[in-house]
Amino acid sequence: MAKRYKDAKDELKLVIVRDMWLTGFDCPSMHTMYVDKPMGGHNLMQAIARVNRVFHDKPGGRVVDYLGLADALKRALASYTASGGKGKATVDQAEAIAVLLEKYEVVRDLFHGFDYAPIVKAPAVERMTGIAQAMEFILGLEDGKKRYLQAVTVLSKAFALAVPHEEALAIRDEVGLFQEIRASLVKATVSDSEKSPEEMETAIRQLVSRAVSSTEVVDIFAAAGLDKPDISILSDEFLAEVRQLPQRNLALELLRKLLGDEIKTRMRKNVVQARSFAEMLEEAINKYQNRAIEAAEVIEELIKLAKEMREAQKRGENLGLNDDEIAFYDALEVNDSAVKLLGDDTLKLIAQELVNSVKRSVSVDWTKRENARAQIRVMVKRILKKYGYPPDMQAKATELVLEQATVLCKEWSVE
Known part of the structure; x- marks a missing residue:
């Protein structure tokens, strides 16, 4: 147990100690000691020394005192600096x-x-x-x-x-x-x-x-004088309030964070859509940082992006697709020639069949097994070929579908 506790990466984070871990026990990563046992003098100094170590960004340790040991600590420190502590406290x-x-x-x-x-x-x-x-x-x-x-x-x-x-x-x-x-x-x-x-x-x-x-x-x-928004909706009322904020820099940063967090949430469901919005957000922020546009202009661009993200949530409903199906549909729609050649109806059929087939075929650890990935890849290619998806773009579409399946599999595993 001592070996595990000294390993900062180990999952063991809390240990109840009666004694024996004071003398000679060294664990620099330990940051907090909870004390509910009377101690004083040398024993108290030893106990504090176990936790009060510098480790990477940790500047010192913390002792949570349930008994009121402050006076005992002062006496111990006085004794320590006067004799056994070589004349100087740990922190000058x-x-x-x-x-x-x-x-x-x-x-x-x-x-x-x-x-x-x-x-x-x-x-x-x-x-x-x-x-x-x-x-x-x-x-x-x-x-x-x-x-x-x-x-x-x-x-x-x-x-x-x-x-x-x-x-x-x-x-x-x-x-x-x-x-x-x-x-x-x-x-x-x-x-x-x-x-x-x-x-x-x-x-x-x-x-x-x-x-x-x-x-x-x-x-x-x-x-900032705003009602806390429903991030998933980003209503016109909230966006209007942001537009009117007198603190322009704060308004910009608020929008940037809200949109960034929303994109991160969507990345767990729809890789293609989230990536597209992330690029748009980055482009707008880069223009502002390069002084190509002013704060007021970038705020307008971010408000426009927020509305586009809100509208994107309705696409699946408008197309008659659920969240999983629209995610695969977006992966297929990246290819403009496929959209022109096949049309929405065929792409919807492909997306629906992909969801059903992939969902039946994947296992929890399929992404870690190359043979399982190969089987899914063959299945995806077969479905694309079945519906006449343009051959020149099948490889890219297959990889996008696999990437999309990887993130959705995590959602499916908890359903």
């Missing part, structure tokens, strides 16, 4: 404070020209409005989002190592605000694939959660 507080104040100034400098002071202790409604304005300011800076996210992450690590020093506590409300703004930026603008590893973000938040004053998590839509 003076050094930690110096680093904290340096990183604090980096974040403050990003807000040069924006007065965030009124937001720090503002009531909830004013705070939400202020956070939206702060986000708009950061998004308006050159590479502002990336610089801000990185700066606050580094500040949070420094803060975690500096508390409970009085100089750290003196700025905790500001650090808390910076983190709220960061969390709102991530929530509003960063797709899952772009986020930092969840373990790092969680570790940082947990490290500072007790030191930073707790406030309600900001709902970015409420902060």
Whole structure:
């Protein structure tokens, strides 16, 4: 068990320990220790040392104290630094404070020209409005989002190592605000694939959660003055509200994230459609980043894309096809010559037969077995040939159908 627990990639993440894992046990990746056993002196220092190790992006450890060991820890630290600890604590507080104040100034400098002071202790409604304005300011800076996210992450690590020093506590409300703004930026603008590893973000938040004053998590839509939308619908009313937002950069990033998340959802059902929309989204954003169009123009392009995505949801219904069938239909329709030669009715028949045949033939692990993939490939080619699908495009259509079958198989396996 000890060997498994030391492996950061192993699924074993939680162990209840009575004793014996203090002396000589080393697990740098361990980030949290829950203590409900009275300890003091050398034993307490040993216990904390097990978790308080630097590991990759992990700056230190976290001890969750159920018994009130703070006084015992202070006595142990005093004894440790006076004798057996070679005269110096694991984290030099003076050094930690110096680093904290340096990183604090980096974040403050990003807000040069924006007065965030009124937001720090503002009531909830004013705070939400202020956070939206702060986000708009950061998004308006050159590479502002990336610089801000990185700066606050580094500040949070420094803060975690500096508390409970009085100089750290003196700025905790500001650090808390910076983190709220960061969390709102991530929530509003960063797709899952772009986020930092969840373990790092969680570790940082947990490290500072007790030191930073707790406030309600900001709902970015409420902060922007919007009703939270039904993402799958993207109604005209919501899009109109986005168009009227005074914070243009925030409106752009909101749309970018909403559309990106919707595309990711569709990728699990319809590869061809999702890929097409992803290319359109990327093209619009690239034009904006290259300064070919202004924020207002790219917002209009994204609103247009949102409406096209909404209309695309109705295509299957209009063609008399279910979600699985329209996904295969889209894979076949990529070939313009096939559309002209065969027409909608024949393509619909092919799509329906493909769904029925593939669904009957695939197994859970078919994508991992080459012989199973080969059988499906032969079956697809046979169906395409049966309906007279243009031979010059059969290979591409077959690969698209196989790719589509791969994602749908995951959906079918849970039905």
